[in-house]
Each structure stands twice: as structure tokens, then as C-alpha cells.
Amino acid sequence: MTHFDAADAAVEAALAAGATYADARVMHRRYESMSARNGDVEDLTQRESAGIGVRALVGGSWGFFGVPDLDDAVARRAGARAAEIAAASATVPNRRGGPGLIPAEPEVGSWASECRIDPLSVPLSEKGDLLTSATAEMRKQGADIAVGSYDIWDTRKWFVSSEGHRIDQHVRECGGAITSTVIGDGETQVRSYPSRRGQFGTRGWELVEETDLGAHAARIAEEARALTRAPQCPAGETTVIIGGEQLALQIHESVGHAIELDRILGWEAAYAGTSWLDLSRLGSLRFGSELMNIVIDPTYPGALGSFGWDDEGTRAHKRDAVRNGVWTGVLAGRESAAVAGLDYGGSVRADGWARLPMVRMTNVGLEPGPHTLEEMIAATDDGIYMDMNRSWSIDDRRLNFQFGCQIAYEIKNGRLGRMLKNPTYTGIGPRFWASMDMLSSDIVAWGTPNCGKGQPGQTGHTGHPSAPARFTNVRVGVRG
Amino acid sequence: MSDQTELELAARVLELARASAGPSADVDVSVNRVALALTRFANSYIHQNVADTTTEVQLRIHSEGRTASASSTLVGADALGEMVERTVAAAKASPADPGWPGLIGPAPVLPSHDVDEAIVDASPADRASRVRDYIEAVGDLTAAGYFRTRYWSSAYANSAGQAVSGACTEAALDAIAKTASLSDGVARQASRRIADIDCAVHGARAAAKARAWDGAVEIEPGAYEVVLEPTAVADVLYCLGNFGFNGKLVNEHQSFLEFGSQQMDGSVTLVDDAVSAVAAGLPFDTEGTPRRRLVLVENGVSRDAAYDRRSAVEAGVAANGYAAAESAVFGMSPGNIRLEPAAGPAPTEVDGPASNSSVLELVARVGRGLLVTDHFYTRCLDPRRVLMTGLTRNGTWLIENGEIVRPVKNMRFTQSYSESLGPGNVLGIGSDAIATPYNYGANSATAPGLHLAAWNFTGGASG
Numbered sequence: 035m036t037h038f039d040a041a042d043a044a045v046e047a048a049l050a051a052g053a054t055y056a057d058a059r060v061m062h063r064r065y066e067s068m069s070a071r072n073g074d075v076e077d078l079t080q081r082e083s084a085g086i087g088v089r090a091l092v093g094g095s096w097g098f099f100g101v102p103d104l105d106d107a108v109a110r111r112a113g114a115r116a117a118e119i120a121a122a123s124a125t126v127p128n129r130r131g132g133p134g135l136i137p138a139e140p141e142v143g144s145w146a147s148e149c150r151i152d153p154l155s156v157p158l159s160e161k162g163d164l165l166t167s168a169t170a171e172m173r174k175q176g177a178d179i180a181v182g183s184y185d186i187w188d189t190r191k192w193f194v195s196s197e198g199h200r201i202d203q204h205v206r207e208c209g210g211a212i213t214s215t216v217i218g219d220g221e222t223q224v225r226s227y228p229s230r231r232g233q234f235g236t237r238g239w240e241l242v243e244e245t246d247l248g249a250h251a252a253r254i255a256e257e258a259r260a261l262t263r264a265p266q267c268p269a270g271e272t273t274v275i276i277g278g279e280q281l282a283l284q285i286h287e288s289v290g291h292a293i294e295l296d297r298i299l300g301w302e303a304a305y306a307g308t309s310w311l312d313l314s315r316l317g318s319l320r321f322g323s324e325l326m327n328i329v330i331d332p333t334y335p336g337a338l339g340s341f342g343w344d345d346e347g348t349r350a351h352k353r354d355a356v357r358n359g360v361w362t363g364v365l366a367g368r369e370s371a372a373v374a375g376l377d378y379g380g381s382v383r384a385d386g387w388a389r390l391p392m393v394r395m396t397n398v399g400l401e402p403g404p405h406t407l408e409e410m411i412a413a414t415d416d417g418i419y420m421d422m423n424r425s426w427s428i429d430d431r432r433l434n435f436q437f438g439c440q441i442a443y444e445i446k447n448g449r450l451g452r453m454l455k456n457p458t459y460t461g462i463g464p465r466f467w468a469s470m471d472m473l474s475s476d477i478v479a480w481g482t483p484n485c486g487k488g489q490p491g492q493t494g495h496t497g498h499p500s501a502p503a504r505f506t507n508v509r510v511g512v513r514g
Numbered sequence: 515m516s517d518q519t520e521l522e523l524a525a526r527v528l529e530l531a532r533a534s535a536g537p538s539a540d541v542d543v544s545v546n547r548v549a550l551a552l553t554r555f556a557n558s559y560i561h562q563n564v565a566d567t568t569t570e571v572q573l574r575i576h577s578e579g580r581t582a583s584a585s586s587t588l589v590g591a592d593a594l595g596e597m598v599e600r601t602v603a604a605a606k607a608s609p610a611d612p613g614w615p616g617l618i619g620p621a622p623v624l625p626s627h628d629v630d631e632a633i634v635d636a637s638p639a640d641r642a643s644r645v646r647d648y649i650e651a652v653g654d655l656t657a658a659g660y661f662r663t664r665y666w667s668s669a670y671a672n673s674a675g676q677a678v679s680g681a682c683t684e685a686a687l688d689a690i691a692k693t694a695s696l697s698d699g700v701a702r703q704a705s706r707r708i709a710d711i712d713c714a715v716h717g718a719r720a721a722a723k724a725r726a727w728d729g730a731v732e733i734e735p736g737a738y739e740v741v742l743e744p745t746a747v748a749d750v751l752y753c754l755g756n757f758g759f760n761g762k763l764v765n766e767h768q769s770f771l772e773f774g775s776q777q778m779d780g781s782v783t784l785v786d787d788a789v790s791a792v793a794a795g796l797p798f799d800t801e802g803t804p805r806r807r808l809v810l811v812e813n814g815v816s817r818d819a820a821y822d823r824r825s826a827v828e829a830g831v832a833a834n835g836y837a838a839a840e841s842a843v844f845g846m847s848p849g850n851i852r853l854e855p856a857a858g859p860a861p862t863e864v865d866g867p868a869s870n871s872s873v874l875e876l877v878a879r880v881g882r883g884l885l886v887t888d889h890f891y892t893r894c895l896d897p898r899r900v901l902m903t904g905l906t907r908n909g910t911w912l913i914e915n916g917e918i919v920r921p922v923k924n925m926r927f928t929q930s931y932s933e934s935l936g937p938g939n940v941l942g943i944g945s946d947a948i949a950t951p952y953n954y955g956a957n958s959a960t961a962p963g964l965h966l967a968a969w970n971f972t973g974g975a976s977g
Contacts, residue, residue: 075609077842082586100566102587122638123560162609301556304658388566427893462977514928
């Protein structure tokens with residue numbers, strides 16, 4: 035019995051049990067991670083998970099059931115169970131009627147992410163040596179706690195729907211990071227490379243090799259130590275240049291989540307929250323300055339949010355989210371699009387076979403600007419340059435944010451000056467983006483492997499093309 | 515896995531692994547079977563309704579100074595055999611592990627609580643019925659949230675002779691009611707027993723809060739005296755657990771804890787108690803270490819932290835039952851933390867935004883301050899002080915002269931949680947502790963209301 039056969043059986047059973055639509059995803063994922071601390075490996079984990087998740091629509095209401103078994107009889111029971119759950123949902127129905135799905139042509143095909151070096155085939159000893167040597171070097175250079183880690187996901191999916199979809203995909207993702215922590219007087223200071231959690235993509239081990247963790251170990255240890263002696267980031271309002279890694283998270287939190295259509299429709303109201311965006315103003319609402327061009331692009335090669343089709347069978351396609359500062363697009367699925375009166379989906383994803391596909395970010399990022407980081411610094415008389423995320427928080431409508439960065443430098447008369455510690459900046463999303471007056475052309479597609487959403491909780495993998503940018507009149511230096 | 519119990523499955527995998535890794539290897543196996551069902555609603559209808567039943571086997575092998583661990587949801591004979599062989603091979607190929615703490619020997623665990631059969635047997639229709647009760651109780655407001663049930667059966671066996679099993683059940687409601695002008699109120703409760711959660715009562719309470727928050731105005735940020743509702747106190751407890759009482763961070767000197775020191779107000783006693791807690795918990799961890807009631811802070815004096823076996827060896831103390839799937843990397847977190855309530859009469863329903871008479875008594879002692887229902891998106895700026903930033907949510911009100919005088923808009927705070935409970939800073943603790951669910955896993959925090967001398971609000975709704 036093939037995985038497609040199991041998915042077919044589940045869909046057939048759901049339809050036989052009364053569903054008007056059903057789809058099923060078989061997923062098989064292998065995961066490996068290693069973590070080293072102060073020169074020794076502290077954890078090596080290998081996980082394998084496989085099962086089938088079935089979605090059924092009964093009377094305009096949904097049910098989902100997941101089971102870790104691919105036997106024909108089990109798959110059929112899962113399909114029937116999904117329909118039974120949907121029937122229960124229908125006893126507390128949407129009084130405005132079932133939303134249905136926007137029309138879609140049945141897609142048939144295969145897709146695999148680019149992968150030059152299979153990360154699971156790289157010897158554990160080689161991967162371990164990379165982490166132990168880098169953390170030993172950081173420790174030698176002054177880190178109190180030196181940590182290195184990598185994560186690898188190898189996911190195969192087989193998707194079938196009652197409309198005729200038949201898709202298989204193979205996605206390989208990996209990434210790694212090193213972090214130095216120094217314990218100061220009643221404080222900790224942290225420096226990471228290449229980002230807070232690492233650089234991740236839908237790529238093979240070549241991504242980790244290109245990152246070259248060991249070459250940056252000594253520097254970040256020294257910087258973490260130097261931060262304990264650095265002056266505090268001053269409090270006040272100033273011009274801020276934000277590095278590309280931090281701006282990627284800014285995009286994720288204040289743009290990506292805000293344009294999720296399920297949030298806009300109130301489906302996440304009790305937990306993740308809603309959005310400040312009003313659908314009636316799609317196409318006219320000013321989100322930011324003219325420099326702000328944000329695209330939704332799951333076709334971006336090698337970025338962490340890339341795929342061939344989303345988890346309800348919509349082919350990956352590129353779409354504007356913000357064009358010249360005006361809000362023009364959302365992250366949607368076939369159901370949410372039907373409710374909103376839109377004609378596109380493509381952003382529905384699930385964290386494993388046991389979880390319901392829901393609206394998620396794919397790759398949401400900036401198009402390049404006309405400047406360089408050096409030009410931005412040279413054009414700033416008085417300001418602060420900060421980068422590398424340390425903390426992040428934003429309100430339930432995705433307006434009021436506060437971010438902390440690992441490191442900052444004052445800018446005086448067009449030159450970088452003293453190192454500053456504990457930099458934070460805070461603001462209101464559209465006001466902040468409206469103040470962006472310079473943007474670098476140096477785009478990097480940063481990967482975020484830890485996006486939490488949904489109940490039960492799901493962890494999403496998203497990509498965020500980003501570059502350094504300058505913002506004016508930003509409040510900085512908030513401290514507790 | 516047919517009728518095989520979790521303990522039988524663990525024993526089978528242990529046997530396979532010992533046969534492959536050899537008699538000198540340390541081997542342990544943990545088996546978890548979780549049946550989770552969650553009925554989610556928004557805009558006053560059920561929009562996501564899910565269930566899954568998953569059995570996962572976790573295997574750890576330490577051989578010739580090297581360690582590897584693996585887990586799988588594939589529990590057929592072939593798949594388990596492959597997992598064992600992969601893990602043996604991984605242990606041989608992995609770098610040396612000089613910090614291996616060894617395995618626990620035979621040690622009894624406290625008996626599990628009775629499993630609530632009403633949770634085990636709860637059907638989709640049962641959950642939908644409870645959701646309907648909540649939605650009807652909020653009346654003309656909009657309802658959103660979830661009702662979930664979870665049955666968790668677990669077993670652990672190792673090559674040193676430890677073999678234990680246990681089970682627990684959890685039911686939880688987490689929901690809001692929202693007015694047309696978008697003010698909202700929240701209701702949140704977790705329990706081992708489904709009958710403890712009255713969704714109609716919670717719906718009425720959330721609706722009352724939402725109506726009372728309508729017309730909120732913005733006020734100046736600054737330091738305010740606060741009364742935190744149990745829903746907000748739960749966040750304080752979770753964060754103290756993650757960053758303060760985390761044995762790994764204690765070892766690394768990233769925690770504020772100094773054992774034996776009066777670091778909190780004398781009125782504060784914090785315990786973690788998976789065994790007798792109101793909400794779900796198992797009597798042992800993923801290393802088979804039995805769990806007991808753990809006193810973290812006693813009358814303000816810091817007493818203990820959460821350790822797995824590795825961090826316990828590093829600290830020179832005994833492991834106390836906090837190993838979890840990712841604890842080797844992220845450390846250990848008390849999963850059933852509780853702030854002991856003050857003595858007092860059983861609470862009664864009250865009019866207005868306070869959740870009950872216990873909270874209202876705290877409000878009556880405030881000169882000028884804020885009643886805060888809930889926290890949102892709290893994140894750590896520095897673990898050393900448990901310095902957190904986040905926002906208020908689901909209802910905040912200005913208190914003057916012991917009276918709730920007006921609703922105020924959400925505010926951002928940047929506040930050291932450990933210092934907020936420091937000596938002299940706790941002005942009152944409520945008499946009614948409520949267990950609230952955690953979004954990830956079956957953990958909970960049990961908290962009464964809390965009256966604090968100062969909370970540092972660093973921004974208003976408009977920035």
C-alpha cells in the first residue's frame with residue numbers, strides 16, 4: 035500500500051461518512067538536532083514521526099483527525115472520525131452559512147527543495163566536531179556559556195483531496211547557530227551568529243558550511259564580554275538603523291502576522307489575536323513609506339518558507355503584500371479567501387500530520403532598496419545602529435511592538451561610535467514603517483524556525499528576505 | 515499498538531536496545547500515549563475541531579562514553595527495530611559525553627490520580643455541547659476560544675531496574691467574549707475533572723468583563739500599584755518557572771535565585787506539584803525520577819529549583835523530576851507551579867469586572883492603581899532579573915480609593931518579575947487559586963489574585 039493509497043482511503047471514508055469535501059496528508063518527518071555547550075555535546079536527538087491527517091467538511095463545518103498509522107483500515111477510520119468531528123462542529127454552526135472553499139483546479143505533481151549535501155548523511159562526528167570546536171573557542175575567548183546547535187528536518191508529504199489533488203513533496207531544511215553568553219553584574223549579555231537562533235533554509239548542509247560558524251566564534255565571545263563594560267543604550271527618540279537580521283523579525287511580527295487573513299477575520303481572536311488591518315481598505319491603506327515593498331513568495335529558492343504547494347494543494351505563487359507602502363495582499367487559504375471574497379489562497383500549512391493546516395506565513399519579505407548600510411550610516415548625524423534580536427513582543431492587533439537587540443553602536447556625524455548595551459526600540463507598526471527613509475539593497479532571506487500559532491500549538495517555519503534600513507523618530511532605550 | 519500497555523511497550527524496546535547495545539550500555543525508554551481533542555470556536559461558531567491519538571517512544575542509549583537519543587511515533591516491530599539500530603549507531607558515532615549522569619535505579623512513584631473517565635470518553639458532541647453552553651452564556655457578544663480534553667498515559671523503564679507508569683487527564687477552557695466595540699473579557703480554567711469546568715458560568719463571567727471594559731481610555735504610562743487577576747499571575751508564575759527556577763539556568767548563574775535568601779516577600783510561598791495539583795501532571799519525568807511536592811520559595815525564602823539528572827549532578831543536588839523532551843537544551847521548567855493563596859472565605863460572584871470577591875477584596879485596598887486581567891506576549895529581556903516586556907489584555911481598569919472607576923486601554927510593561935514579588939512589594943494575595951491551562955502541553959499554573967506595590971508600565975496603547 036502506497037502513501038497515496040492511504041490518503042485515498044481516508045478521503046473515501048470521510049466522503050462515505052457524509053463529508054462534502056475531504057483531504058488527507060500523509061507526512062513522514064525525520065528530525066535531528068545536536069547541541070554543544072562549552073566544548074562538549076550536551077544533546078543529540080533524532081526523531082521520526084509519520085502519520086495521516088484528515089480534514090472533512092460536513093454541512094459547512096470542519097473536522098480533523100490525525101493518527102500515526104498508515105494501515106488501510108486505520109486510514110479509513112481516521113477519515114470517518116474526521117467526518118464525525120465535523121458533524122459535531124455543525125451543531126454549533128456559522129449562522130452566516132458555511133464558508134466553503136474558493137474553486138481550485140486539481141493539482142497533480144511533485145516537488146523537492148534544493149539540497150546539495152543531504153544533512154542527515156553528514157557524519158555525526160563531523161557535525162559534532164563543528165559544534166564542540168566552535169563552543170570551545172568561544173569559551174577560550176571569554177564566554178561564560180558557549181552554545182552551538184544545529185537542526186535538520188527531512189519531510190515527505192503525500193496530499194490527496196476529494197477534488198482530485200495528488201501531490202508529493204520532499205522538503206529538507208537545516209541551519210545552525212552559535213551563541214556566547216557572559217554573566218555580568220546582575221545582568222547577562224549575549225551575542226549570536228549568524229542570528230539569534232541560526233540561519234535556516236530549505237537547503238542542505240551546504241547552508242551550514244557556508245555559515246562558517248567557527249570563523250565567528252572568537253568575535254562574538256569578545257563582543258559579549260565587551261558588552262558587559264559598555265554604556266547603556268540611551269533612552270529617548272532618535273534615528274535608528276536596524277540590521278537585516280533584526281528587521282527580518284520586525285517584518286515577521288508586524289507585517290507577516292498582521293496580513294494573515296484568519297487573524298483579520300477573527301479566527302485567532304482568543305489566542306494569537308486579530309489584526310489592525312481592515313479588509314475594506316485592502317488596496318488603499320497606507321502601511322508604510324514608499325520604500326516599503328513586501329512580497330509573499332513561497333517560490334523563493336532556498337528560503338525557509340518555500341514549497342511547491344501549500345498543505346491544501348494550492349501551487350506556490352508570488353504575490354504583493356505591500357506595494358510602495360500601500361497594503362495590497364494577504365496570506366490566505368481557500369476557506370478564508372471564500373469568507374473574505376478573495377480569489378487566492380496558497381498560505382495554508384500544518385506542523386506535522388497531527389495538526390490542522392491553517393493560514394501561516396511562507397516567505398514574507400522586503401524587496402531591495404537603493405542604499406548600502408555604509409551610505410545609511412554616513413547619512414546619519416546622530417542615531418543608533420542596532421542588530422541581532424534578543425527579545426520581541428507585540429500586541430494582539432500587531433500594532434504596539436517592543437524589540438530588544440543584542441548589540442548597538444552610537445552613530446555620530448556619519449560614523450559608528452561606542453558600543454551600547456541593552457538596546458531596545460518600541461513603536462506602533464504603521465507609524466514605524468512610515469518612518470523608513472533608507473533601505474539597503476543587501477537582501478538576505480533569514481529563516482525563522484519557531485513561529486508559534488494555533489491551538490493546539492503549531493510551530494511554523496518561515497522565511498523573511500530583509501536588509502538593513504533606517505527609521506526616524508524611534509523611541510529607544512526602554513528599560514524596566 | 516493494539517492492547518499493549520505503555521509499560522509493556524517500554525519493556526519491549528528496552529529489551530531490543532539492550533540486546534543491540536550490549537549489557538554494559540545504559541538504556542532508558544519512555545513511552546507516552548496522548549489522546550488530545552480540542553474544539554475551537556471563533557465568531558461564535560466552531561471553526562476548527564481537531565483530535566489525534568499519538569503514541570511516541572523515546573529511547574536513550576549511553577555506551578562507551580557516548581550518548582544518543584531518539585524518538586518515534588512508529589511503533590510497529592520493524593520501525594522500533596530500526597530506531598534501536600539507528601540509535602546504537604548514533605551513540606557510536608557521536609562525540610564523547612563526559613557529563614552523562616547515569617540512570618536512576620528502582621524508585622517508587624506516588625500513585626497517579628484517578629483518571630477522569632468522563633474525559634477519556636468525551637466525544638466531539640460532548641465538547642461541542644460545552645462550547646454551545648459558553649456561546650449561549652455570552653449572549654449578544656461574540657465568543658472565541660477552545661474547550662479541550664486530554665488523556666495522557668506514560669511509562670518509563672531503564673536498564674538499571676526502574677519501571678514505572680502513570681496516567682492523567684485534563685480538561686481546559688480558554689475563551690473570550692467580545693463586544694461590538696472590540697472590548698473583551700476572558701475565562702480560563704484547567705482541571706483533572708471535566709465536571710469542574712462550568713462553561714456557562716465562565717461565559718457569563720467573560721461577558722461581564724467585556725462589557726465592563728467597553729469605553730476604555732488611554733492613561734499615562736508609569737509605575738502603578740496593581741491587582742493582577744489569577745490569569746495574569748499565571749503568566750508571572752510561568753516566567754519565573756522558565757527563567758528563575760530552571761535548574762540549568764541556576765547552574766549557569768543566569769537565574770536570580772540565591773538559595774536561603776529572602777528574595778521575595780514573606781507572604782509568598784511557591785510550590786510545584788504535579789502530583790496533587792488541581793490540573794494534570796504525571797508522577798515521574800522522562801528519566802523516571804519520581805515527582806514530589808517541590809517547595810521553590812517558602813515564606814519569601816528561595817529554597818529549590820527544578821533539576822533533571824544532568825543538571826542535578828552539575829549542581830551537586832538530587833534530581834527532582836523535571837527532565838522533559840528538550841530540557842537538556844532549554845532547561846527545566848516547573849510544569850505545575852502554584853502560588854499559595856492566603857487564607858480566606860470561599861469566593862463569591864460579584865458584579866463588575868473583578869473575577870470574584872477574593873479579587874475585589876484586593877482592589878478595595880488600592881489607593882490608586884490598575885486592575886489587570888491578563889498578560890500577552892511576554893518575553894524576556896534578561897533572565898538574570900526575569901526582566902520581561904509584554905502587554906495587558908482582556909480588560910484593565912483604573913482603581914481609585916478602593917473602587918474600580920474606569921476601563922483603560924492596554925498598556926505595555928517592562929518589569930522584573932522576581933523584583934515585583936520582592937520583600938515589601940506584595941501587598942496582598944487572594945484567597946482563591948485557580949488553575950489555568952498552558953497552550954503547549956498539559957501544564958498549568960495555579961494562582962490567586964495578587965496585589966503588588968508597583969508595576970512598571972512603559973508605554974500606552976498608542977506607543
